[in-house]
Amino acid sequence: MDHMRQSRFSDPGRHHERLAALPADPAAIGAVVRNLTVHYVGSGIDFPPERLADIDLRWVSRMLDRDHERFGGAPLDAPRPVEERLVGCCRDAALLTVAALRAHRIPARTRVGFADYLIPDFHVDHVITEYHDGARWIAMDPGLDLADVPLGPSGLRTAAQCWRAFRRGEIDPSAYGVAPGHPIGGPWMLLQYLLHELAHRRGDELLLWDLFGEGVPFADREWTEMPADLPADLAWLDEIADLLLAADAGDAGAERKLAARYAEDARLHPADTVFCVSPRGARYEVDLG
Template sequence: MEGIDRWIPHSAMTDPGRHANAIAALPSEVGALIQIIQGVLIHSDWVREYGLDETKLNSTARTTLPIAERLNDVLSRDPRPLSIQRSADKRSVGTCRDYAMMLCSFLRCKGVPARMRCGFAAYFSNAWEDHWVCEYWDSSAGEWCLCDPQIDQMLRQRSQISFDPANVPRQSFMSAGEAWLECRRARADPTSFGHGNVTGLWFVKINVLRDHYVLSGRETSSWDRWRDAPQPKRAVTGSELELLDALAANPEQPLVEIAPDW
């Protein structure tokens, strides 16, 4: 399938399986879907903000699950329809990628071209924070629209976010490739990109690879284990630059298989 419509069929990760009928009953408007997702998910990094005990998180908290499995988890905690907002302690605990993947799955179920993107958000702190969002094709405008279903009322207040999560300004989110090229052109400081105290060009490299993979239908990859990388591996070598420059400039090119220890 060519062009925009290639982003309508599900991947193995976004296929809702037996939950397709439940999703079909949901509204089609993007903002409404975002609110529904916020009512069934909670982010593992923010559980304390919702009054939960972070020491009691289970193994799914930082594991990106296929949507069919994630919805199994949602309904095992509360079997009511997905449109009913759960209390925080009854929601499935995941990460930003789970929010983005769920919106991507719901939109594809509605026949809307949608995909996930890996990059960096400027709206959580003064730095560019490692983050995943969803893009959908706005046919009326003829362009991709950025959405961040993670931005609920708590995050709006905490981070003073004023924009609509269904329409994230492009200047507020930088795809990994854009970040890489800005750093390479000395227009951005690599240490301002990362996750927590892990920052720098090496982290930008990791997200360049992850964004390339997701645009090839690989929503998860070996690069998700970046936390396990030993310090000597947290570097970018001169031999890597040409390929990374090419992937950053054209992340939608045919998949380049890269060894996990590269």
């Protein structure tokens, strides 16, 4: 996959020139993204329903449309009052950063996993940005102004790393999720985030609460009401995790196999629609067209 090209989710549409006007520097772009966005939970602000709806905008073009509506097309680096910024989450900050980097033809992608650095002794679901500097891939957390984040312990453990560790019995899955004591977490979240890691790698940078794939077992229930047991057949997920890890290690053959599996296996990719289980309480089907 060409990570310099915009995906259907990162494509800024009519706002391309606004992104291209930013400095071609990851740190500077991260600062702009922090000026544009505010976390729907981490900010501590009690947003009214009409503002909280920002979290489901999904496409960068729509996020920038919303910013344009509020600030009259002001340059993206012009200061925004925190209460009026785009309400989103880590995925939105990461994807906006990716879109801006791609606007400068810098290879970039989102990475999905669990961060070790947000809550002590807990692994928080998280999305960050990774870009290629011509020599290697470098991970950054634009939401927190962190550069060169390791992919592994003390940094962001990728979903594939977490899944394989879980399957080997090396981790306690209850320590992986939204927050300690929160009902969303554990084995089912590890499974879903493995699928999201693959989708994001293949250019479908879905919302973390978009459910997809043939046979999704809880698309018709509350996100917190996950089935008690995982499916009996997990070998296909183990294979995907192994391919993701091999691709991260530079195995071009593994990258090609991931592309083929993603295209051919209906369990692995979104079709024409996804089912959104938004934290704002909305439950609805989304037409990705």
